[in-house]
Amino acid sequence: MSIQIRKKEHVDLSVTRDVxxxxxxxxxRYDFVHNALPEINLDEIDLSAFLLGREFSFPLFISSMTGGYSEAGAVNEVIAAFCEEENLPFGVGSQRVMLENPDQIPSFSVVRKHAPTAFIAANIGGAQLPGGLNKENITILIESIRADCIIVHLNPLQELIQPEGDTRFKGILEGIFFLIENSGLPVIVKETGAGISADTANKLIGIGVKVIDVAGAGGTSWAKVENLRERQHEPMHIFDDWGIPTVDCLRQIAPLKEENNFELISSGGIRGSFDILKSIALGADFTATAQPVIKAIIDGGIEALRSLVNQWKKESKIALTLVGCSNFSEINTKHLVETK
Ligand SMILES: Cc1cc2nc3c(=O)[nH]c(=O)nc-3n(C[C@H](O)[C@H](O)[C@H](O)COP(=O)(O)O)c2cc1C
Structure with a gap:
């Protein structure tokens, strides 16, 4: 099966099935501490946030998802146009398909036509890095979309369940280091839903990774997606729930920020404004979401995506007021109470 068909199957399953x-x-496990005397005016709440030195309108990254087959270009166009209008960062899906099949470059490069000034992340799998990505390929990844940074996704769970998965994981850390040394761009390392532990984070920070996106468990399960694919004759449902919950990743990794210079993105199951607020209170600098975005686009195009994010922004303003914070940098663990 070609990578293009597989990518299309992934999108279809993630919007039509319980994945x-x-x-x-x-x-x-957390609730907000209500402040009956906030001493703040709603219209003065500032939702902006910083990542990699750039200011955005809201701490929400549109996670890497698609590219590399014909309809993917249309989805990428919508994400790009929306992020340009809203000043939000986004990532394209894995560019492996484009490196192997240059005909697919337009389904990625289309993003710059619609987002000439937006912050765009390139994307490549860790599994493609050991002894793989040479300097020429790194240049193609970056130049095809004039990328502002590069995301490396780690997905050993998915590769191990996928019938055609790449199950050689030796040398990925070294491959990430090579990318950092040779790309000239900041590198974000993310998981894809099974989470990043403190041990893994320490290794990544040690080689100069600037941003860690935990992509923890609780949202899209890539074991489930792979187990539902038609090609999957030997589903292994025992792994459907494998992974570190997003909040546990944050609680393990956020304390490392005291002694190390990196930024932390909370993702994996971000499904609303309260998840965003709780993430930042627990020490994340930014958040990211994937499945709700692709679902909104397929159901109702850019209008549906606009209304989803505008709703999250509106609710965030109200919730920040109700905990007595005038912006995201003021919210912390004192504004949360553990309920379970
Ligand atoms: C349809 C789809 C395709 C995805 N493709 C990629 C990809 O190419 N590269 C990547 O880094 N992550 C990819 N992901 C993973 C997401 O970026 C994200 O880490 C994961 O889905 C967890 O977030 P969620 O619970 O908000 O969906 C994909 C997710 C979806 C739903």
């Missing part, structure tokens, strides 16, 4: 973890993100 979610049964286990929760952990955000449900």
């Amino acid at each position: 979610f973890y049964s286990k929760k993100t952990g955000f449900e």
Whole structure:
């Protein structure tokens, strides 16, 4: 099966089937501490946030998802146009397909036509890095979309369940280091839903990774997606719920920020404004979401995406007021109470 067909199957399954973890993100373990005397005016709440030195309108990254087959270009166009209008960062899906098949470059490069000034992340799998990505390929990844940074996704769970998965994981850390040394751009390392532990984070920070996106468990389960694929004759449902819940990743990794210079993105199961607020309160600098965005686009195009994010922004303003914070940098663990 070609990578293009596989990518299309992934998108179709993630918007039509139950591909979610049964286990929760952990955000449900917290409630906000209500402030009956906020001494703040709603219209003065500032939702802006910084990542990699750039200011955005809201701490929400549109996670890497698609590219590399014909309809993918249309989805990328919508994401690009929306992020340009809203000043939000976004990532394209894995560019491996484009490196192997240059005909697919337009389904990625289309993003710059619609987002000439937006912050755009390139994307490549860790599994493609050991002894793989040479300097020429690194240049193609970056130049095809005039990328502002590069995301490396780690997905050993998915590769191990996928019938055609790449199951050689030796040398990925060295491959990430090579990318950092040779790309001239900041590198973000993310998981794809099974989470990043403190041990893994320490290794990444040690080689100069600037941003860690935990992509923890509680949202889209890539074991479930792979187990539902038609090609999957030997589903292994025992792994459907494998992974570290997003909140546990944040609680393990956020304390490392005291002694190390990196930024932390909370993702994996971000499904609303409260998840965003709780993430930042627990020490994340930014958040990211994937499945709700692709679902909104397929159901209702850019209008549906606009209304989803505008709703999250509106609710965030109200919730920040109700905890007595005038912006995201003021919210912290004192504004949360553990309920479970
Ligand atoms: C349809 C789809 C395709 C995806 N493709 C990629 C990809 O190419 N590269 C990547 O880094 N992550 C990819 N992801 C993973 C997401 O970026 C994200 O880490 C994961 O889905 C967890 O977030 P969520 O619970 O908000 O969906 C994809 C997710 C979806 C739903």
